Amino acid sequence: MQDFIIIGHKAVTTGGFSLNDMPGSAGRMDILCRCINSVFFLSHDLRRDVQAHLLLLGEPNPPRVIRFNGEKLRYLNPDERSAGALIKKALEIDDISSIETRSTPGVWIREADLSTLLSEFSSDGRKIFYLREDGEDIRSISEGLKDGVFILGDHLGLTEDEEKLVLGMSAGTISVGPLSLHADHCIILIHNELDRVAFGQIQR
Known part of the structure; x- marks a missing residue:
């Protein structure tokens, strides 16, 4: 399983944003949507052995973590609006807490910060890499x-x-x-490197 953490510093933490204005009113949610598509999409298929964790830090209710799991993911199409709609639906859930709540198949939301995410992965013995x-x-x-x-920032x-x-735990x-x-x-480049190793094109 590969995991990607993408930090959205301005990404709103309410479901009231417009899918027609994700770069503006949603706090550059378009960046996170493009990352979701890059994490999961192959040609005519999805990667199943991967997860994406969107850390949303914008107003009004930060922090929020939305987790996408490729094995269980449904209703995701290869366009930004599709990913944005799944994020929007997750943020519309009432009473979000530190316990994960499923919004749609393969998508969960909770209240958590970067320290919590890193501690969870570190305690599982996972290696953390900062891009x-x-x-x-x-x-x-x-x-x-x-x-x-793999940890990536937004713009x-x-x-x-x-x-x-991150550097203290990676x-x-x-x-x-x-x-x-x-x-x-x-x-996409990370996936390419890992694919080439998996299929024997690169020896490590």
Whole structure:
């Protein structure tokens, strides 16, 4: 299982946003929707052995974590509005607490912050990798990528406090290339590296 944590610093935490204005009124929810599509979609199929955790930090009720599980996921189509509709439905649930609540098949929501997510993965013995352009080349890493947890920021990156927290609990920073890329593009490149290893095109 691969897990991706995507942090949306401005992403709203209410279901009242418009699917017609996700870059604006929804706090760049469009970035998170593109990341969801990159995490799960193959040509004519979905990746089943992967999860995405959207950490929403915008107003009015942060923090919220929406978890997408590929094995159980339904009703997701390869467009931003489809992912946005599933996020919107999750945020419309009343009385969100620290206990996960299912909104639609394969999608759950709860109240949780970055520290909680990292602690949960760390306690399970999972290796956590922080994506940054100045990190270690992903192709030079020999262990831990399979079943790894990958952390990506939105258009704002990570704050200084978030970086300090992540670096204190991660296996380090990794890079998929020398240039700064969009988070959804980084996810596709990570998948490509792992696919090539899985199918024997790269030996590690």
